[in-house]
Amino acid sequence: MSNPFISQDVYKNYQFYSYRFRDFIIGLLVFVVIFVNYIINLTPSVAAGDHGELATTTYSFGAPHPSGYPIFAILGKFFSYLPFGNVAYRINLMSAFAGAANAFIFFMFVVKILALTRKPDIVRNTDGIDLKIYVPAVLSSLMFGFSNLLWNQSIIGEVYSLNSLLNGLVLIVFMLWYEDVIFNYYHTKEPYI
Structure with missing residues (x-):
């Protein structure tokens, strides 16, 4: 496993960071901060674009135009059982939840990256909150959650906030897998794929 782009010291001196x-x-x-702000600004009914079609087909458990958005339809059906608001509002609430969860995933991603780039004594610090890790992570995730693009797609019932959430989950899973490969299989001759 020789990689010409990464120094061998990266693998030998790797500090595993598990979430606390x-x-x-x-x-x-x-x-919570982002979700509450999304709820305050949530569209109360049907918005422009595909929202009406998505809300109707989700409620009736149908399939909108191709590609059908099956994950959106399944999750939207669960959200349509909420006991308040009209169906379009409930679907909008699902998008708001996905957008806020996306900011949470982004926060966890940034914490992992920043913790791995710190010196070993900072990574091993268990006494208190390390401001060099948490302040940039909180600020960047709030900026991401309140960005114009994510904000506009999270207050209406569209598929884009859920798509962004799923992409973030893929990044987190890939990072954890890569960490597992380095931590467990670098010094062995076993295959790691």
Whole structure:
């Protein structure tokens, strides 16, 4: 496993960072702040574009125009059972939830990256909150959650906030897989794919 682009010291001196309870608590606070703001600005009914078609087909458990958006339809059906608001509002609420969850995933991603780039004594710090990790992570995830693109797609019932959430989940899973490969299989001759 020789990679000409990465120094061998990266693999030998690799510091594994596992998420801590406070990472999830701070990320949950970011989620709540963004979700509450999305709910305050949520579209109360049908918006322009495909929203009417998506809300109708989700409620009737149908398939909108190709590609059909099956994950959106399944999750939207669960959200359509909420006991408040009209169906379009409930679908909008699902998009708001996906957008806020996307900011949470982004926060966790940034925490992992920043923790891995810090010196070993910062990574091993268990006494308190490391501001060099959490302040940039909170600020960047809030900026991401309040960005114009994510904001506009999270307050209407469209598929884009859910798509962005799923892409973020893929990035997190890939990062955890890569960390597992380096941590467990670098010094062995076993295949790691």
